[in-house]
Amino acid sequence: MSIPTELQYTSEHEWVRVEGDIAVVGITQYAADALGDIVYLDLPAVGKTISSGAVVGEAESTKSVGELFAPVSGEVVEANKAVSDSPELVNSDPYGAGWLFSVRVSSLGDLISADAYAALIAE
């Protein structure tokens, strides 16, 4: 199970890459595998202000629906059009081409390290 060490995580199975004041957000491979093949993504609109912990979207697979939570607070600056068109990218490349949206951060939420996330999913 891939858990890149350079990323930060949430207990809701999202990853965050902080680059300056921008945070890029996706879901972990563990979450993507648990959902199964993702067939539809509902991403937050660009310009929307989001608060960490709030539900901001959905990922639907053939079998189930998962909610997307904002891992950080701030303003959405980009939603990944490629994954809206090809949601399977989240399954095939969750930490790369399968990123979901990016946020101009006003405050970081409760993020955890890769080690802490690995321990969480091992429970």
Added chain:
Amino acid sequence: MSDALILSPLDAIHRELGASFTDFAGWDMPVRYSSDLAEHHAVRTAAGIFDLSHMAEIYLVGPGSGAALDYALSGTLSTIPLGRAKYSLLLNDEGCILDDVVVYRTGDEEFMVVANAGNRFVAADAIRERARGFECVVRDDSDSVALIAVQGPNSATILAGVAGLEVEGLSELGYYRCLPARFGSTPMIIGRTGYTGEDGFELYIASSDAAELWRAVTVAGEGHGLEPCGLACRDTLRLEAGMPLYGHELNSILKPEQVNAARAVDLTKDNFVGREGVQAGVSAGAAVLVGLRSEGKRAGRADYAVHSNGRTIGTITSGALSPTLGYPIAFALVEPDFAELGTVVDIDVRGTAIPATVISLPFYSRKAQQ
């Protein structure tokens, strides 16, 4: 009662293959090996192999077996010839559905009833109780019989190449027919049956020999696109094929006529459990099962409400974005006024009204595609 999940006789193979597992009716069964969609498409275009060992196998043996089944189940089973299979319902006294089963005539005086895993004890107890006074023995062999399904257009070719499988007339075997066979020295039953909407076979064999048979089928499937398939794709396959799933489209407060299953009830029989209830009919306004199609990618899911002009008129029982058709499909139980083909309703998809049209079942038919 123990919380420990029951392991399939094929469990070691599934773990070798890296399957993800799910608790299905108390069994730890493969939900997928790689991708639900890839497995779904493999069955539609090539072939898939499924472990269905959780299904229940209940035998009736003796000269009164057929008469006992005629009394216990909704259809007439006593007159089906040797080597035939028939879909039937187990009803309660009120005429509502306790389980849906497939009955195979495996001998002149022997039948095998295949029931849903979750209803194993309900079905076995009811059949045993109802068979009292008939000259037959009821035997629940679910623990010692494994079931491997091979489904998809290449399944006949694959089975013809299985080393150690001895069977006469497999290629000519018709749909809903069954044959005795041998795998090495082990007797088994092959039915041309399934729950995917494709051509395919179901292989009933002693649990102790199931792993060896799975491996032999896998070897025969090389070069024919055979993929191991989990229960996730089995669900989307059966949904596309318009086949009901007990606990979703069927339950113990629904009568056959509400769920397009009146054809499985033979009212010309003298007496059977549920007859009076079926004959009493349903109350005005009782829900009926329909198929819904919508646009876009967002599917209705089990228990979502169905609305018309803002009023709740039904409930989704199963739904998915159809992998084969590319649009969302669903079964729903709706008020009878909304059951006519072409009726447009709204599915409440987590707060968003998604329009859907009542269409004829099945959603997918392999004959229509050819």
